[in-house]
Amino acid sequence: MSFISYLINGISLGSVYAIIALGYTMVYGIAKMLNFAHGDVIMIGAYVVMASITRAGLPPFAAILVSIVFCTVLGVVIETVAYRPLLNAASSLAVLITAIGVSYLLQNIALLIFGANTISFASVVSVPALVLAGGALTITGETIVTIICCIVIMTALMVFIKKSKAGQAMLAVSEDKGAAQLMGINVNGTIALTFAIGSALAAVAGVLLCSAYPTLTPYTGAMPGIKAFVAAVFGGIGSIPGALIGGILLGVIEIFGKAYISSQMADAIVFGVLIVILLVKPAGILGKNIQEKV
Amino acid sequence: MKKLNKTTKSNLITYGMVIVLFVLMQALVSAGQISSLLQGLLVPLCAYIILAVSLNLTVGILGELSLGHAGFMCVGAFTSAFFSKCMAEAIPVSGVRYFLAILIGAACAGICGILIGIPVLRLKGDYLAIVTLAFGEIIKNIVNILFIGRDEAGFHFSTKDTLSLGLSADGEVIVNGPQGITGTPKDSTFAIGVVLILITLFIVLNLIHSRSGRAIMAIRDNRIAAESIGINITKYKLMAFSVSASLAGVAGVIYAHNLATLTAQPKNFGYNMSIMILVFVVLGGIGNIRGSVIAAIVLTLLPELLRGLSDYRMLIYAVVLIVMMLFNWSPKAIAWREQYASKFKRNKKEAA
Numbered sequence: 001m002s003f004i005s006y007l008i009n010g011i012s013l014g015s016v017y018a019i020i021a022l023g024y025t026m027v028y029g030i031a032k033m034l035n036f037a038h039g040d041v042i043m044i045g046a047y048v049v050m051a052s053i054t055r056a057g058l059p060p061f062a063a064i065l066v067s068i069v070f071c072t073v074l075g076v077v078i079e080t081v082a083y084r085p086l087l088n089a090a091s092s093l094a095v096l097i098t099a100i101g102v103s104y105l106l107q108n109i110a111l112l113i114f115g116a117n118t119i120s121f122a123s124v125v126s127v128p129a130l131v132l133a134g135g136a137l138t139i140t141g142e143t144i145v146t147i148i149c150c151i152v153i154m155t156a157l158m159v160f161i162k163k164s165k166a167g168q169a170m171l172a173v174s175e176d177k178g179a180a181q182l183m184g185i186n187v188n189g190t191i192a193l194t195f196a197i198g199s200a201l202a203a204v205a206g207v208l209l210c211s212a213y214p215t216l217t218p219y220t221g222a223m224p225g226i227k228a229f230v231a232a233v234f235g236g237i238g239s240i241p242g243a244l245i246g247g248i249l250l251g252v253i254e255i256f257g258k259a260y261i262s263s264q265m266a267d268a269i270v271f272g273v274l275i276v277i278l279l280v281k282p283a284g285i286l287g288k289n290i291q292e293k294v
Numbered sequence: 295m296k297k298l299n300k301t302t303k304s305n306l307i308t309y310g311m312v313i314v315l316f317v318l319m320q321a322l323v324s325a326g327q328i329s330s331l332l333q334g335l336l337v338p339l340c341a342y343i344i345l346a347v348s349l350n351l352t353v354g355i356l357g358e359l360s361l362g363h364a365g366f367m368c369v370g371a372f373t374s375a376f377f378s379k380c381m382a383e384a385i386p387v388s389g390v391r392y393f394l395a396i397l398i399g400a401a402c403a404g405i406c407g408i409l410i411g412i413p414v415l416r417l418k419g420d421y422l423a424i425v426t427l428a429f430g431e432i433i434k435n436i437v438n439i440l441f442i443g444r445d446e447a448g449f450h451f452s453t454k455d456t457l458s459l460g461l462s463a464d465g466e467v468i469v470n471g472p473q474g475i476t477g478t479p480k481d482s483t484f485a486i487g488v489v490l491i492l493i494t495l496f497i498v499l500n501l502i503h504s505r506s507g508r509a510i511m512a513i514r515d516n517r518i519a520a521e522s523i524g525i526n527i528t529k530y531k532l533m534a535f536s537v538s539a540s541l542a543g544v545a546g547v548i549y550a551h552n553l554a555t556l557t558a559q560p561k562n563f564g565y566n567m568s569i570m571i572l573v574f575v576v577l578g579g580i581g582n583i584r585g586s587v588i589a590a591i592v593l594t595l596l597p598e599l600l601r602g603l604s605d606y607r608m609l610i611y612a613v614v615l616i617v618m619m620l621f622n623w624s625p626k627a628i629a630w631r632e633q634y635a636s637k638f639k640r641n642k643k644e645a646a
Contacts, residue, residue: 032418036569082616085624093359093624096577100569101619104612112605185584226427226565233424262453264355264472266436278425 006259007252009130012143012212014251015150021226021235022157022241023198024151024212029174029193029238031087036099037078040106041226045071045203046210047110050121059245060124068203073201076192078102083195084188093264097256103222110218118217142211149208153201154244170194174238227254230274235289245285305499308584309492313592316488323546332598337552339594340487341367344494346574346586348541353496353572354581355507356534357514358415359423362430363542363565365599366403368558370543371550374399374438375478378551379468380444384478392481396490396547403543406433407536415531427565435451437558442469474557475550482551490548494541498583510534542617577618 020042027035045067052063086095127141157206161167172180173190181187210216211226231250235242250270257269277285298306320337322328345367361589374395385391417425441452445465452458459467461463469475501507509530512520522528550556578589580594596614600607621627 026421082620085626088625090625091576091580091623093353093572093580094578094619096359097573098616098619099575101612101615105609105616108609108612115300192490205542221565222566228425230428233421238418262439264439265435268432270430274428275413275425278417278421282417282421 010255012146012251014248015146017228017231018244020248021232021247024232029236033095039221040103041202041204041219045206053063058121068200071199071203072196079195092205107218121214123211126265146208236284243284319356323379330516336484337482341549344545345571347589348538350586351538351576360426361423361568362426364563365545366539367562369406370399370403370546374547375401375475377548386625399543399547400540404536404540407539411535434563436556443467476555482548571587
């Protein structure tokens with residue numbers, strides 16, 4: 001029974017990684033940049049929820065909405081101010097370093113406003129736990145909500161990209177910026193939209209993550225951010241189903257590694273599996289391997 | 295006197311700059327003008343400069359993004375600290391011991407670089423970056439679960455705790471898992487650090503301007519073209535990567551022999567450290583060795599000089615970083631700068 005419970009926990013953690021990884025993968029697909037500050041947007045999202053519940057007295061649902069709106073605006077502002085001027089820079093490293101700068105900036109803003117102390121994050125999920133098999137297996141409300149959220153977000157995003165005009169524009173821009181512009185697509189607008197969606201998802205992920213692991217510090221977002229990035233690479237960066245598969249796989253491996261091998265080595269196991277997968281399939285599980293031609 | 299060629303001149307300027315800064319710092323220290331906090335930063339600063347120069351070899355000259363540089367530093371730090379602690383009684387002369395420690399740290403980190411480089415260098419771009427990051431984290435993780443003790447029967451290893459080492463009564467624990475290595479002799483000094491910086495610069499600058507260096511840069515500029523004229527891609531990539539790794543190991547040796555307790559924290563050997571070094575490299579100018587030295591000095595001292603602003607210093611650091619990147623790299627800013635510069639030149643000409 002403990003196996004099933006670990007599996008469910010793994011899928012739940014993996015769902016959070018998958019939601020974060022979506023933000024990475026979409027931004028990478030379009031702007032070809034690693035948004036290192038993505039993990040910190042998660043942290044900001046969680047702080048906004050916490051602050052609007054405890055300081056402004058909003059009900060949880062409204063607080064989540066506030067957080068999503070806040071993070072969306074934040075994502076667009078970051079993109080416009082810090083990343084857009086550098087998207088055509090001579091070196092792709094320039095925008096990476098700027099993203100690191102933004103990451104430091106967000107962490108330190110949170111540090112100044114909320115302090116370095118760990119804040120315990122009261123769960124915003126009010127779904128009762130599910131008790132199965134006569135009490136041998138308990139699935140917490142947070143787990144259920146996380147998994148459902150992940151499924152809903154994935155489906156909605158796939159439909160949005162396949163069916164809507166804006167989604168098709170995203171695909172076109174990620175394929176070829178110049179050609180998309182010639183077809184009358186607003187490239188900058190599309191990139192901003194991608195950042196908006198990614199950041200909104202980060203806010204959701206922040207709430208889910210902090211509901212499951214109820215501690216919050218200015219550095220909360222960093223490690224899940226890196227792990228989600230690993231998940232995105234796992235599945236093949238740029239691919240949305242890849243992010244889902246990578247995220248879930250990563251979550252399950254991490255929880256199993258913690259439970260059966262060694263809790264201290266869990267991170268090393270996750271990264272070890274990543275290395276093995278990349279050596280066998282250099283573009284990730286669902287990634288397309290594009291051969292370089294002369 | 296024979297006229298020096300351009301490269302030699304540029305290299306001499308770099309060495310000269312380091313020596314002048316060293317003399318200046320020594321003068322200020324002996325004049326008591328430097329706070330003790332800043333003095334404590336001098337030895338780590340040497341380590342950071344070596345790290346920045348060696349990472350520039352991978353990022354700037356080889357053209358591959360590595361986010362696991364701190365991992366190699368970690369290998370160098372722990373192997374050398376382990377050696378120094380074991381040999382503290384056998385080799386009482388600190389100079390000899392430290393020299394051997396540097397060789398061991400550099401060799402172990404270099405071997406790690408080769409072992410990691412063989413599989414990793416097959417990947418490209420961001421995939422390579424994430425795998426180096428993964429290796430860095432794995433190295434840090436392994437160091438944290440490693441327990442090594444010594445008694446009259448020899449060395450004992452364990453990955454659980456000190457009790458399972460099964461040491462005899464007078465045995466001692468050398469590597470104590472997450473508590474790391476305590477009591478490494480404090481052999482690093484600022485002067486030795488500067489000498490090591492000069493040696494690092496000598497190795498890297500000579501490598502760049504050698505036949506091998508040109509082959510490495512050819513691979514960076516166009517891999518396929520380089521391969522088609524018969525350059526052995528794997529060999530030269532591995533060469534650059536492992537030299538870079540072993541120099542990072544040297545930086546680790548300096549770092550380890552400056553601390554009473556050496557532990558592998560996310561702060562000193564995690565990806566944060568690798569990223570910090572990458573920031574030095576990119577801000578100093580990718581592929582520009584002298585720039586790396588200057589950026590490492592400025593960015594290490596900047597948070598300390600801003601200490602008066604207490605809580606705001608890291609915030610300002612972040613803003614400075616973003617603004618500098620935008621100013622240096624954005625195509626619009628570059629165009630504006632060029633326009634401004636040409637106007638300035640024209641004005642000068644008219645005045646003359």
